[in-house]
Amino acid sequence: MHAYRAWDPARAEEIMGPLLALEGPLLPILHALQGEFGHVPEAAVPMVAARLNLTRAEVHGVVSFYHDFRAAPAGRHVLRVCQAEACQSMGATRQFADLLAQLGLDAGGTTPDGRLTVEPIYCLGLCATAPAALLDGEPHGRLDAGRLSELAAAA
Numbered sequence: 001m002h003a004y005r006a007w008d009p010a011r012a013e014e015i016m017g018p019l020l021a022l023e024g025p026l027l028p029i030l031h032a033l034q035g036e037f038g039h040v041p042e043a044a045v046p047m048v049a050a051r052l053n054l055t056r057a058e059v060h061g062v063v064s065f066y067h068d069f070r071a072a073p074a075g076r077h078v079l080r081v082c083q084a085e086a087c088q089s090m091g092a093t094r095q096f097a098d099l100l101a102q103l104g105l106d107a108g109g110t111t112p113d114g115r116l117t118v119e120p121i122y123c124l125g126l127c128a129t130a131p132a133a134l135l136d137g138e139p140h141g142r143l144d145a146g147r148l149s150e151l152a153a154a155a
Helices: 009-019 026-037 044-052 056-065 085-089 092-103 145-154
Strands: 077-082 116-121 133-135 138-140
Touching: 009 026, 009 044, 026 044, 026 056, 044 056, 077 085, 077 092, 077 145, 085 092, 092 116, 092 145, 133 145
Parallel strands: 077 116
Antiparallel strands: 077 133, 133 138
């Protein structure tokens, strides 16, 4: 379970300060901001761009390219269901679609109560136990539709 701060530009500047000296600081800064605020707020994009002498488009491109970055806070729990080839071959695509339908969500969506975010992920390295998922970073393998629903309900 996560407790994130509300967006605070002064706090964002504090977070960025020591990271600016790194070689290639963009990713560490974005990870640190997301760690603090639960996502990379839209207001952070021009701030980061200005500090790194990048365009807003460049920063936005990185945020939108990497699946780990969020534009909005995740739920209190995050269920990531593998969609890579080994898991697909064992039914993960159908299980994922069925779970999303059951919860009334789109991929990456969060339940209305803010309890659970369900996301696709592309390869957990758990191919021998496909289909697999992560619930709050904890791996679960050999899932079937029932076990996947149980994971979602338990979150």
